[in-house]
């Protein structure tokens with residue numbers, strides 16, 4: 334039996350769905366792939382449960398229920414406090430470990446780098462480590478990638494052949510990163526990537542179209558687990574900017590988050606509020622959006638939050654499109670990603686489907702883990 338030990342950071346919506354799917358599919362993985370995936374550490378922001386023999390399934394299901402009810406692992410009878418994710422990798426890691434990041438925090442970067450230094454593998458649903466410094470991206474992406482000419486450093490565009498996977502960072506479970514990597518590997522020339530990359534903003538824009546209030550839709554998207562922990566990351570455009578940057582870096586472009594042109598959907602004064610205060614203050618934006626959507630509808634147009642990666646530049650922001658265009662016909666959390674390339678011209682290669690949701694995302698993370706079990 335092939336064994337890959339799992340250290341999981343983040344037991345929020347995605348992390349909990351992942352644990353449930355891992356437990357549910359244990360026999361499928363054993364039968365189909367001869368693979369077993371024991372979870373040896375489960376960590377939230379200040380606590381952890383560690384068991385080097387693998388936390389048993391009954392305890393895992395009990396722990397995710399405990400987390401769903403707002404519990405803290407530091408206070409659980411099986412858990413204890415932790416303030417250093419790298420320390421968890423140090424004590425719980427061993428040969429054949431994968432560190433899975435389902436947080437929305439930069440605090441995991443040292444743990445991820447340590448994991449790679451030790452020869453472990455990493456899977457990220459978290460976009461932040463890939464969108465801080467270029468140097469961090471390079472280190473996270475290049476570990477174990479194919480050697481360059483005459484054994485030199487790996488070429489930046491062989492990243493996806495290494496020990497890291499981050500398929501769900503763009504388009505959740507949709508195969509956006511895999512498609513990009515395949516285009517790059519074939520030598521095709523990608524000239525433009527464009528579309529809508531946010532499940533939350535798709536849900537908000539199409540909800541507005543149906544005549545619903547902005548504040549009500551945003552709160553619903555938050556409750557359903559589509560938004561980032563702080564929904565301003567979605568509404569301010571920074572989450573889409575991170576996705577655009579991950580795609581641009583995947584093309585080998587050397588850009589930083591500050592280089593992405595971002596237009597947000599709420600006024601900067603709302604940045605100083607707490608998340609709850611922000612959610613409570615949303616009704617003050619209802620009328621503006623209602624007016625914008627009505628004016629657009631009168632012209633046969635709808636509002637969408639679009640992203641473009643082209644000519645060494647990334648741009649994200651609201652735009653009006655014809656209600657009858659591919660973007661205009663999108664509904665709910667669906668994303669649409671067009672790759673315009675030398676061989677996909679004039680018609681682009683298009684990926685479309687659910688772009689947020691904890692189960693589809695967790696399934697994408699689990700696929701990355703299974704793929705890495707057979708890599709390297």
Ligand SMILES: NC(=O)C1=CN([C@@H]2O[C@H](COP(=O)(O)OP(=O)(O)OC[C@H]3O[C@@H](n4cnc5c(N)ncnc54)[C@H](OP(=O)(O)O)[C@@H]3O)[C@@H](O)[C@H]2O)C=CC1
Nearest residue numbers: 343344345346347377378436437438440458459562689690
């Ligand atoms: N939801 C979705 O549809 C999608 C989400 N993603 C990405 O997946 C990630 C998780 O999203 P989601 O589950 O919705 O978010 P949640 O806010 O529900 O969960 C985040 C989890 O991370 C934990 N956490 C925060 N900081 C740390 C830390 N320093 N060390 C360990 N754990 C930490 C939190 O701990 P605590 O419980 O103590 O607060 C919480 O358990 C995000 O990066 C998001 O962008 C990607 C694609 C789609």
Ligand SMILES: N[C@@H](CC=O)C(=O)O
Nearest residue numbers: 531532533560561689
């Ligand atoms: N908040 C994000 C989740 C996926 O990355 C979104 O809504 O797209």
